[in-house]
Amino acid sequence: MARDLNSRRRMDTLLKDLRYALRSLRGKPGFTAIAVATLALGIGGSTAIFSLTSAVLLAQPPLREPDRLVTIWENASKIGFPRNDLSPATFAALRPAASCSLACRDARSAGR
Numbered sequence: 001m002a003r004d005l006n007s008r009r010r011m012d013t014l015l016k017d018l019r020y021a022l023r024s025l026r027g028k029p030g031f032t033a034i035a036v037a038t039l040a041l042g043i044g045g046s047t048a049i050f051s052l053t054s055a056v057l058l059a060q061p062p063l064r065e066p067d068r069l070v071t072i073w074e075n076a077s078k079i080g081f082p083r084n085d086l087s088p089a090t091f092a093a094l095r096p097a098a099s100c101s102l103a104c105r106d107a108r109s110a111g112r
Helices: 002-027 029-058 088-097
Strands: 073-076 081-085
Touching: 002 029
Parallel strands: none
Antiparallel strands: 073 081
């Protein structure tokens, strides 16, 4: 019984606060418009960034066997890059000698 009264009291307080907030916002239409626009832009921007991140970083690559995907680096420790990306020329020179069961592709040209 006491819990019901406490819940009802909290709900009444919440409704009073909401009514007060709406009355205050009606009295200041410029502030209300800016606040609503700011919230809309923030929510829209966050949604867009999450959608892009989810599609690019979190989704599985469209491959038959993604667990067999590898990255090839060249050792350039002499110039301070122990794991240096392959240049397009180095990749083109190594490609004919590669023993790939499917096809060897440069990751930068995979989407083209």
